[in-house]
Amino acid sequence: MIIGTGESVRMGTAAALEKLLPVLLAFAGGVFLARRKTVPAEASKAFADYAFLFAVPCYLFGNIHASDLGALFDWRAIGGYAAAAALAVAVVALVAVARGTREPRAVALRVMAGVQVNTAYFAVPVFITVFGTAAPIFPVLLFQVCVLSLVVIAIMELGRSGPGSGGPGRKLARAVAASLATPLVLACNAGIVLNLLSVRVPEVVLEGAAFVGDSASPVALFALGLHLGGAGLDVRGTTREELLLIGFKCLGFPLLAWAVCAWLFGVRGDWLAYLVLIAAMPTPQNLFIFAQRYDVGVDLSASLVIKSSVVSLLLLPLWLQTVVS
Numbered sequence: 001m002i003i004g005t006g007e008s009v010r011m012g013t014a015a016a017l018e019k020l021l022p023v024l025l026a027f028a029g030g031v032f033l034a035r036r037k038t039v040p041a042e043a044s045k046a047f048a049d050y051a052f053l054f055a056v057p058c059y060l061f062g063n064i065h066a067s068d069l070g071a072l073f074d075w076r077a078i079g080g081y082a083a084a085a086a087l088a089v090a091v092v093a094l095v096a097v098a099r100g101t102r103e104p105r106a107v108a109l110r111v112m113a114g115v116q117v118n119t120a121y122f123a124v125p126v127f128i129t130v131f132g133t134a135a136p137i138f139p140v141l142l143f144q145v146c147v148l149s150l151v152v153i154a155i156m157e158l159g160r161s162g163p164g165s166g167g168p169g170r171k172l173a174r175a176v177a178a179s180l181a182t183p184l185v186l187a188c189n190a191g192i193v194l195n196l197l198s199v200r201v202p203e204v205v206l207e208g209a210a211f212v213g214d215s216a217s218p219v220a221l222f223a224l225g226l227h228l229g230g231a232g233l234d235v236r237g238t239t240r241e242e243l244l245l246i247g248f249k250c251l252g253f254p255l256l257a258w259a260v261c262a263w264l265f266g267v268r269g270d271w272l273a274y275l276v277l278i279a280a281m282p283t284p285q286n287l288f289i290f291a292q293r294y295d296v297g298v299d300l301s302a303s304l305v306i307k308s309s310v311v312s313l314l315l316l317p318l319w320l321q322t323v324v325s
Contacts, residue, residue, distance in 0.1 A: 022129050026218040027313065030225020041230020047223035048121065048285070051216050056120045057187035059213025060138065062206050064191030067135055078139050080265035081275050084257040085148065088115045091256075092248065099241065105296045108155040112290065113304045114248045116148055117281035120184060121224055122309065125217030126281070127274075130320065136274035138188060145185050149286070150176060156294045228306055235307075242303055245283075249304075250311045254280035254319065273323040280319050282308035 033039040064072075092114040096107045117123060119141045127134040157174055194201060257279035261267040267275065283304045291301035 022218075023126055023221060023313075023316075026125070026221035027225040030222040030227075031229035032225075034226045034229025039226060041226050044223045044226035044230065047219055047226065051220040051223060052120050053183050055212050055216035055219060056124055057183040058209040059124065059134065059216045060141075060184065061187040061191045062209035062213055063133065063135055064138055064188055065195050065201060065206070067138075067191075067195065069192065069195055072135055073139050074267075074271055076265050077261065077267050077271040077275060078143065080261035080267050081140060081257060081278070082143060082147075083264065084253075084260040084275075084279070085115055085143075087260065088248075088253050088256055089148075091252075092245075095244065103296075104155050104158075105294060108152045109287065109291060109297045109301065110245060112148070112152045112287050113245050113283045113301070113308075115253065116144055116152075116284050116287070117278055118284040118309070119144065119278075119281070120216075121220040121285055122312065123278055123281045125221050126277070126316065128217045130277075131274075136271070137278060140275075140278050141184065142188055145182065146180065150180075152290065156290060156296075224309060228309065231302070231306055233306060233310065234303070238303070238307065242300070242307065245304055246308045246311055249283055249308050250280060250315055258323075276323050277319055280312060280315065282312035 030039075030044070034041040034044070089111050092111045093107055096110045101107055101110065117140075119137055123137050124134045127137055154172055154176075157172065254276050258272070258276045261275050262272055285305055288298070288301045288305050291298045
């Protein structure tokens with residue numbers, strides 16, 4: 001599982017870079033065209049919406065419906081990742097409070113930045129390119145949306161003020177509905193239910209979902225490149241808090257996931273590699289959406305999404321060389 005030294009390391013590095021070429025091509029193409037203004041950077045939202053609302057759900061539905069759910073849901077692996085995520089939540093929250101952040105919504109936003117991962121726009125295309133499938137992401141995606149995101153949204157909703165916000169019960173119900181009604185979760189749940197019930201989906205529907213789903217990876221990466229090319233990257237303006245969060249997200253969390261999953265839960269083989277790589281994915285774009293919706297840490301969120309994406313992309317060859325044989 002772990003690559004050795006000398007010639008094997010060089011071969012591992014070359015193989016990792018070769019697997020990443022399609023990822024880099026789609027991403028760099030978006031950056032290049034946005035910088036040259038051939039394609040307006042504002043178009044990134046349209047491409048991202050297509051990927052998030054349509055292409056990725058189509059991919060998830062078709063693949064989950066055809067998957068062996070017994071092999072897909074490795075409960076030891078999922079339990080290890082959940083435990084690592086819980087520890088990471090505690091670490092980020094404690095550090096945020098120690099650094100003077102007291103407002104619950106601001107703490108929740110930082111927890112989301114340090115622990116949640118960009119599944120739809122980053123992990124799915126990377127896994128499809130490297131492993132030929134994004135199936136290992138499905139259980140983590142459901143855990144992230146149904147547990148982590150639900151907690152964050154609940155805190156955001158409960159801290160919301162103003163006319164029409166309603167009482168705590170109404171806010172919590174709105175948080176649950178918002179978390180569970182996303183196209184990604186609906187597609188995953190539909191695929192799981194139809195799989196468990198052995199419902200035969202017409203072949204033309206599955207072929208159509210596969211056709212659309214195949215576009216999810218390049219379009220999502222192209223949209224991310226367009227966004228970065230238009231927004232630019234202010235490295236000099238990076239704050240110490242941003243450095244801490246990006247460092248934890250791109251290095252601390254995957255190392256923590258590796259330690260917890262391997263040493264405490266005995267996860268080995270492919271699943272250990274999958275979980276470490278998932279943890280190494282950047283901060284999700286939903287962070288910026290949440291920040292705008294709830295009017296908290298908007299500038300910080302935008303900076304973390306962009307910079308963590310760049311750092312994660314730069315570190316991908318290292319993680320691939322380390323955990324993928």
